[in-house]
Amino acid sequence: MTTPSKKIILRKPHLSEKSTDLKNLNQYVFDVATDNKQEIKKAVEQTYHVNVVKIRTINLPSKPINWRNKISHHARNKKAIVTIKEGQKIELGI
Numbered sequence: 001m002t003t004p005s006k007k008i009i010l011r012k013p014h015l016s017e018k019s020t021d022l023k024n025l026n027q028y029v030f031d032v033a034t035d036n037k038q039e040i041k042k043a044v045e046q047t048y049h050v051n052v053v054k055i056r057t058i059n060l061p062s063k064p065i066n067w068r069n070k071i072s073h074h075a076r077n078k079k080a081i082v083t084i085k086e087g088q089k090i091e092l093g094i
Contacts, residue, residue: 009033009043013092014079022081028090032057032080040080051085 011031013019019029032040037055044052057080062073084090 007033007035009035009039010047025083026086026088027081027083028092030080030082032078034076034078037080040082044082044084048090050088050090052082053085054083056081 009032011033014029014031016029022029030040030044035043037057040057041052041055044050057078060077060079062076064071064073066072
């Protein structure tokens with residue numbers, strides 16, 4: 001019998017100028033799979049051992065690409081802005 005594979009919810013930290021500024025407010029931005037807020041909260045708390053206060057999610061639009069004279073689209077992306085409890089910190093190694 002095979003064990004079910006664990007789904008990767010947190011893909012990577014989203015690095016931008018805005019996300020760097022949000023660290024001062026105890027907010028961290030992650031590129032995530034298309035899961036709901038409760039699953040994202042559980043993944044952040046288990047991975048980084050912090051208490052999540054609030055999560056905001058943003059569905060980013062898909063981008064068109066040209067391939068062999070046909071227009072196709074990249075898959076849609078989703079990012080989550082996670083607010084953690086004051087006094088706690090996530091070390092991202094950046």
